[in-house]
Amino acid sequence: MELKAVVFDLDDTLYLSTRFNLFARRQAIEAMMLRGLNVPFSKQWKLLNQIYEEFGSNFEKHYNVLMERLGRKNDYRILSAGVSAHHAAKNLLSYFISPGCFELLLFLKEKHVKIFLLTGGIPVKQWDKLNLLGIADFFDEVFVVEDKHDGRQLNDFLEFYDKLGFKRSDCFMIGDREDVDVKPMKKLGFKTIRVFQGKYSAKKKTTADFKARDLFQVKKILEKNL
Amino acid sequence: MELKAVVFDLDDTLYLSTRFNLFARRQAIEAMMLRGLNVPFSKQWKLLNQIYEEFGSNFEKHYNVLMERLGRKNDYRILSAGVSAHHAAKNLLSYFISPGCFELLLFLKEKHVKIFLLTGGIPVKQWDKLNLLGIADFFDEVFVVEDKHDGRQLNDFLEFYDKLGFKRSDCFMIGDREDVDVKPMKKLGFKTIRVFQGKYSAKKKTTADFKARDLFQVKKILEKNL
Numbered sequence: 001m002e003l004k005a006v007v008f009d010l011d012d013t014l015y016l017s018t019r020f021n022l023f024a025r026r027q028a029i030e031a032m033m034l035r036g037l038n039v040p041f042s043k044q045w046k047l048l049n050q051i052y053e054e055f056g057s058n059f060e061k062h063y064n065v066l067m068e069r070l071g072r073k074n075d076y077r078i079l080s081a082g083v084s085a086h087h088a089a090k091n092l093l094s095y096f097i098s099p100g101c102f103e104l105l106l107f108l109k110e111k112h113v114k115i116f117l118l119t120g121g122i123p124v125k126q127w128d129k130l131n132l133l134g135i136a137d138f139f140d141e142v143f144v145v146e147d148k149h150d151g152r153q154l155n156d157f158l159e160f161y162d163k164l165g166f167k168r169s170d171c172f173m174i175g176d177r178e179d180v181d182v183k184p185m186k187k188l189g190f191k192t193i194r195v196f197q198g199k200y201s202a203k204k205k206t207t208a209d210f211k212a213r214d215l216f217q218v219k220k221i222l223e224k225n226l
Numbered sequence: 227m228e229l230k231a232v233v234f235d236l237d238d239t240l241y242l243s244t245r246f247n248l249f250a251r252r253q254a255i256e257a258m259m260l261r262g263l264n265v266p267f268s269k270q271w272k273l274l275n276q277i278y279e280e281f282g283s284n285f286e287k288h289y290n291v292l293m294e295r296l297g298r299k300n301d302y303r304i305l306s307a308g309v310s311a312h313h314a315a316k317n318l319l320s321y322f323i324s325p326g327c328f329e330l331l332l333f334l335k336e337k338h339v340k341i342f343l344l345t346g347g348i349p350v351k352q353w354d355k356l357n358l359l360g361i362a363d364f365f366d367e368v369f370v371v372e373d374k375h376d377g378r379q380l381n382d383f384l385e386f387y388d389k390l391g392f393k394r395s396d397c398f399m400i401g402d403r404e405d406v407d408v409k410p411m412k413k414l415g416f417k418t419i420r421v422f423q424g425k426y427s428a429k430k431k432t433t434a435d436f437k438a439r440d441l442f443q444v445k446k447i448l449e450k451n452l
Contacts, residue, residue, distance in 0.1 A: 035357065064350075076370070077362055080353035087313060124290075127306035131261065136303055144302070 004166040005114035009175030012198030020096040024089035031085035100215030120148040148180035231340035235401030238424030246322040250315035257311035326441030374406035
């Protein structure tokens with residue numbers, strides 16, 4: 001192959017979202033306890049993580065539900081402390097960049113490989129991460145789709161990619177998830193690397209062309225496939 | 227009279243919301259320009275303030291509208307920088323407490339005067355301000371109503387107040403606005419002090435019992451009415 005382009009996933013690939021999310025939730029619970037929420041940390045922790053599982057990360061009212069389930073529905077004094085502390089945690093977001101991220105992106109730049117981002121979520125939230133991580137300017141193009149499960153949403157990216165005139169097999173897709181990253185992109189003809197970071201890393205079975213523990217290993221794989 | 231209680235408004239009374247809002251908007255525009263929005267500051271400033279006038283401060287998408295009106299609707303890279311910088315400004319919220327606020331609240335505590343808050347807005351946002359300003363614990367009771375224009379919304383507060391057994395004329399209402407603070411509370415029998423802070427301070431006409439430039443003057447007025 002002739003490596004022409006790399007398509008990255010963001011969460012738990014270039015950015016350790018699972019670790020950051022746990023950090024922000026811990027900060028929030030801590031702040032609520034300091035403002036007087038007399039419920040053991042472990043109980044809140046379990047409940048809050050369940051609520052995130054149940055409603056998904058793009059839901060806007062995790063802490064409202066937590067307070068409701070703790071029988072403190074209208075205690076805005078404490079609720080606001082949690083929400084505020086969770087948001088304030090973003091000031092430290094740049095520490096949660098995946099180790100090796102800058103090395104990898106700089107290496108690709110030097111080799112004149114195109115760099116794309118293909119991520120699921122809410123555009124302004126995903127861009128916020130890129131800005132706070134300080135990596136926004138590395139990308140030749142960024143695609144934020146609502147739902148990577150929905151193949152149709154990849155159309156914008158595919159149309160753009162195919163216009164470039166590169167073979168799909170000359171492009172690597174790098175992501176953490178089997179279902180939304182590896183499988184659909186492999187099916188479309190892209191080469192794939194699965195990075196075992198974050199909450200999906202326990203599921204070891206993969207159809208990816210390559211496996212990597214972190215971005216340092218990704219760099220090595222790409223070097224060999226230049 | 228025998229001063230038994232004081233009811234405070236929050237925005238532009240205990241907290242200089244107008245000044246903070248202008249600060250946060252400046253920070254946001256600055257961040258957007260640094261991320262590449264090549265539109266003169268003065269143009270953005272005028273537009274953004276118009277948008278706040280038009281949609282009100284509890285609208286959630288001021289910066290989306292700004293970008294739309296600048297013909298950059300889907301430029302999430304820049305949009306996110308603005309939104310993020312505006313929120314980050316909250317880290318400095320405690321500097322925007324009204325001068326004399328702590329002195330006044332501590333004075334009332336010493337004199338065993340009850341302290342209430344009666345504010346319009348979204349509960350979690352108003353509580354967030356109290357927490358960030360560090361004054362949440364001073365209040366004997368906090369009432370956040372959606373709309374102080376709507377007299378019916380004062381019912382919770384009135385019911386609570388009247389149960390205390392104090393005469394309404396033994397309680398001062400302190401706020402910055404003629405329409406939602408002074409008039410309705412005076413009509414209900416409370417004593418009123420209008421504080422000339424923030425964007426409503428230009429309209430000088432008032433029916434308030436007392437006028438004050440700031441919270442130091444409020445303290446003097448209350449001392450004389452103990």
